[in-house]
Amino acid sequence: xxxxxxxxxxxxxxxxxxxxxxxxxxxxxEGRYDPTGQPAIVSWNTLEPVVxxxxxxxxxxxxxxxxxxxxxxxxxxxxxxxxxxxxxLGSCAGWAASxxxxxxxxxxxxxxxxxxVLINPLAMWVLTKNWxxxxxxxxxxxxxGGNQHGNFPVQNVGAYTTRLTNEKRNRIIAARGEAKLHQFxxxxxxxxxxxxxxxxxxxxxxxxxxxxxxxxxxxxxxxxTNGMRVAVLGGTWMHATxxxxxxxxxxxxxxxxxxxxxxxxxxxxxxxxxESGCWMTLDTLNQFCSGRFCDAFVIYQSxxxxxxxxxxxxxxxxxxxx
Numbered sequence: 001x002x003x004x005x006x007x008x009x010x011x012x013x014x015x016x017x018x019x020x021x022x023x024x025x026x027x028x029x030e031g032r033y034d035p036t037g038q039p040a041i042v043s044w045n046t047l048e049p050v051v052x053x054x055x056x057x058x059x060x061x062x063x064x065x066x067x068x069x070x071x072x073x074x075x076x077x078x079x080x081x082x083x084x085x086x087x088x089l090g091s092c093a094g095w096a097a098s099x100x101x102x103x104x105x106x107x108x109x110x111x112x113x114x115x116x117v118l119i120n121p122l123a124m125w126v127l128t129k130n131w132x133x134x135x136x137x138x139x140x141x142x143x144x145g146g147n148q149h150g151n152f153p154v155q156n157v158g159a160y161t162t163r164l165t166n167e168k169r170n171r172i173i174a175a176r177g178e179a180k181l182h183q184f185x186x187x188x189x190x191x192x193x194x195x196x197x198x199x200x201x202x203x204x205x206x207x208x209x210x211x212x213x214x215x216x217x218x219x220x221x222x223x224x225t226n227g228m229r230v231a232v233l234g235g236t237w238m239h240a241t242x243x244x245x246x247x248x249x250x251x252x253x254x255x256x257x258x259x260x261x262x263x264x265x266x267x268x269x270x271x272x273x274x275e276s277g278c279w280m281t282l283d284t285l286n287q288f289c290s291g292r293f294c295d296a297f298v299i300y301q302s303x304x305x306x307x308x309x310x311x312x313x314x315x316x317x318x319x320x321x322x
Contacts, residue, residue, distance in 0.1 A: 013239040013260075014090020014136025015213035017293040022140035026188055029144065039185025039301045041147055044199065047187045047300055054206035061110075062247075068110065068207065069245050069256070070103040071274055077109065079116050084276035085262040086121070089162040090136040092240040094125025095260035096211035097142045097299075101151050101184050103244040104302040107207035114302075117182065120160050123152035123172045124179070133164050139213040139240060139295040143186045146299075150179035185301035193290025200285065203298040204246035204255050210298050213240040216291040218259065221278040226250055227270035229278045231257060233287055247271070254279040257288075 029041040062068055074081055082102070086095050098121040108114050128145040129137055154160075156175035158168060189199045189210065200210045219234035226249045245256035249270065258277035259265075265278045273279070280288060289296070 013086070013092040013237060015092055015238045015240040016136045016138045017213065017215075017238070018138045018140045018295045022138050023188075026140045026144065029147075038180075038183055039147065039303065041144075042185065042187050042300070044187055044189065047298070048202075050300070051202050051206045051208065051298075054208070055202060058205060058207045067247075067271065068107070069247065069271060069273070070106040071272070073106045073110050074116070077116065079106075081274055082118060083262065084258055084260050084274070086160075086260040087162045089122075089133065091121060091125050092260050093137045093139055093142040093211075093213060094121040094128075096139070096213070096240040096242045097121070097146045097184075098124065098151055099258060099260070100209040100211045100242045100244065100299045101146060101182065101302050103242070104184065104207075104209045104299050107209075108302060110207070118154045119151040119182065120154050120157050122160050122164070122168075123157050123175070124149050126164060127172070131164070131169065136238070139211060139297060140188075142240075143188075143211065143297045146184050147186055148183070149176070150303075151182040151184075152179045153182065181303060183303050184299045187298050187300055189296040189298055193294065194286050196289045196294055196296050197282065197285045199298070200243055200289070200296065201246065201253065201255060201282070203300070204243060208298050208300050210243040210296055211240065212243065212289075212296040213238075213293065214288065214291050214295070215239075215293045216288050218257070218278070218288075221265040221267065223267050223269075226252060227268075228254055229265055229267050229269040229273060230254075231278045231280050231284055231288075233284060236291070238293070244277075245273075253282055255285055256280075 030043050098119040105114050124145045127149050128141045152175050156178050157171045189196050215236050217235040217237040218231045220232045221229050224230045242258050243255050247254050256279055263275035265275050
C-alpha cells in the first residue's frame, strides 16, 4: 500500500541547512583514505579532473547513439523502479543520499562493474540522528553517514516504513557489516548558484549523481516543445532531492531531478522518465540552486558487491539506443 502524504502551502520536508560546524566537520574529513577501501571524501579541486575524464567517456557512449539514463539501465536489467516516497517522515535527506547511491550503481552497471541492491533510506538516515525519528537532517550529516556507515539493503533491514520498531532497530544493528559494502565517495559542491549548477551538469555528464538540499520549490511540471516533462518553480520549501541524469535534446541541455514524494509529475515524457521527477533546463537549474540555502554533494563513487558471473562488458552490447 503506497504511503499517502498531504502537504501544506509552505512545504517543509525535513532538510536542515548546513551549519558552519557541519561544513567544518566535512572539510576535516577531506583527503582521508581508509586502508580498508572506504571511498574518500574529496575536494572539488581533486575530483574535477576525474569528473571531466568520466564525462568524456560517457559522452562517447552517448555519441554512439545510446540513451544513458538510469531508468533505461534498470529496465534493461529487469530491475523494478523503486517507489520514491518518504511518506510523512522528515527523511528527505536520507532519500536523496540513498537514491543517489542506487542510481550511481546503475550507471556503473552500464560499464559492467556491479550488481544492483535495493537500499532502505531509513536505516542510514536514522543512524545519523542517533535513532531519532523526529525532525529533519542536514545534507552533510547524511553524506558523512553514507560514506562511513554505508547503505542498508532492504534484504537485511526490510522495506522503508515511517515507524522504527525494536525489531527494525535490531535488524539495522545486525546489518552494519553488510552496509559497509555499500559506502559511497562524496564531494561538496560549493560556489554561488550558477557555479553549483555548472558543477552539477559536469557530474551528471560523467554518470555521477548529486544530492541537494535547498529552499526553492518545484511547484509542478509541464510538457515542453521537446516533449520533456520540465519542472515549474514557485514558492519555497526546505527539502532534499537528487539530480540523476543528463541528456541533450535538439541542442537543449536537460538534467533530471527526482523528488521523494511519489508520482506527482504526470504526463507522457519523451524518455518515459519516472513520474517521481522531471527535467530542468540550465536556466531552471540555475534558479533552483540560487535560493537562500543550497547544500549540494556529488556521489562520485558507489560500492556494491561484484557480480562474479559477469566478466567483461562493452556498453554498446546493451542496445539501449533511442
